[in-house]
Amino acid sequence: MIRFAHASKRYPPGMDALSDVSFDVAAGELVAVGGHSGAGKSTLLKLIAAIERPTGGAVLVQGQNIGSLKRNAIPYLRRNLGVVFQDQKLLFDRNAFENVMLPLTISGFPPHEAKRRAQAALDKVGLLARMKAMPIMLSGGEQQRLAIARAVVSRPSLLLADEPTAHLDAETAADVARIFLDFQAVGVTVLIATYDTNLFPRARRLVLDHGRLK
Amino acid sequence: MSVWLPQHVDAFRTAMRRLLASPVNTLLSLLAIGVALALPAGGQMLVNNALQLARNSAPTPQISLFMKLDAAGSASEDIETRLQHHPDVKVARFIPREETLARMKTREGLADVIEALPKNPFPDAFVVLPVDDRPEAMERLADDLRTLPGVAQVQLDSDWARRLEALLKIGRTGVLLLALLLGVGLVAITFNTIRLQVMTRRAEIELSRLLGATDAFIRRPFTYFGIMLGLAGGVTAWLIVAAATWWLGAPIAEFAKLYSIDFTLHPLSALDSTLLLIVAAVLGWLGASLSLRQHLGDN
Structure with a gap:
């Protein structure tokens, strides 16, 4: 479903948000991406949603190479993803x-x-x-x-969420976490960036530290 | 099922909603566009009316030839023969002085005056229709006729009408120039309106892109907005011109009656009205397109 192969993202003037990140996510998996603030969790999600493009290595989502994806193909990739943004972006x-x-x-x-x-x-x-x-x-x-x-x-077959439980009290956060588990239970691939990976005990964990996978 | 039509209907509705969402802004834009378009449209209406007046007043260009008052009747006969054999004259009609006198006597108010005169004040006259009715050719023919013996005066009857027509052609060019300038103004108005729309809808545009909206999907409501603004501005302009026509109609009719001219002010023709609306819509679309290219960017 998702494949990162030595993927890097460098923002000008030379800040490495992600360095040499490699991992695979199979269809139907639940993955929690942990790490401190600024470790590169948001960047990782942005690469998957083609909001950013990798500056090194390759990112493949549903078989499509994000780095070489044509501009007019991006909307159709995004329609197959569900994204919960960190700032929600409600209208x-x-x-x-x-x-x-x-x-x-x-x-x-x-x-x-x-x-x-x-x-x-x-x-x-x-x-x-x-x-x-x-x-x-x-x-x-x-x-x-x-x-x-x-x-x-x-x-969507792939659901991404960036800090979906931030700013919520413990009880509400647990409620929200449960909704994601429900989606995974019906076969949706779920990838959540969260500072609190303990909310998703059954999830496979990836931990980022200064842009590198630990 | 094709998604094309529902998406366009949706974009149209969105544009309509946005127009109605800020009625004061919309009204001000419509007035600005309406006034800008009403000037050339009204100018076109006036020029057309004046052209029609000029044409009606001089259906065929002709030359009037007046004999000297003291010329003998044989002189007129001589001229008549010459005119009939002149290569540049198509038809020449002789109007005897007696006929003119009789005709003038039937005129209200003139009869008494003429009655009081000791002798017939009118000369023999000819109405000449030329073979070639272009102004230069007619001028040449008139000069030629002036040299004939016994001729007092030669007058190009259609002269003033032709001059008026020439003047109106300049007027028409002026209208076109005005239309061009104000058309640019209209594009600028839509350009700016769409710019403000894009700015206030930044969040929505950005989100739509993240949710998989194509460029066309994002542009569509704005494009419709521009077209609708232009079209509604065109309708406003049409209403302004129609109101002005109605308002001017009565005084102009009275004026025409005083001068015994058969003239009524005609409103914009169906063709001109259609043209006005099409041009307004196209200019609105152009302003929107230019603005979107400038302000929507490529990402």
């Missing part, structure tokens, strides 16, 4: 339901089917009753769950 000018609809509108889903799917995704994270609520009205945990609903609404 505050539209309600929960409309936030979840966005990925389906983008990929051109038939409206009727899209509506059904969006409601199913909201139901899955326990927000169906709040679908008309604006994000600002939601609690931190609810906002995080909304971000997850948006990430999974297109039923």
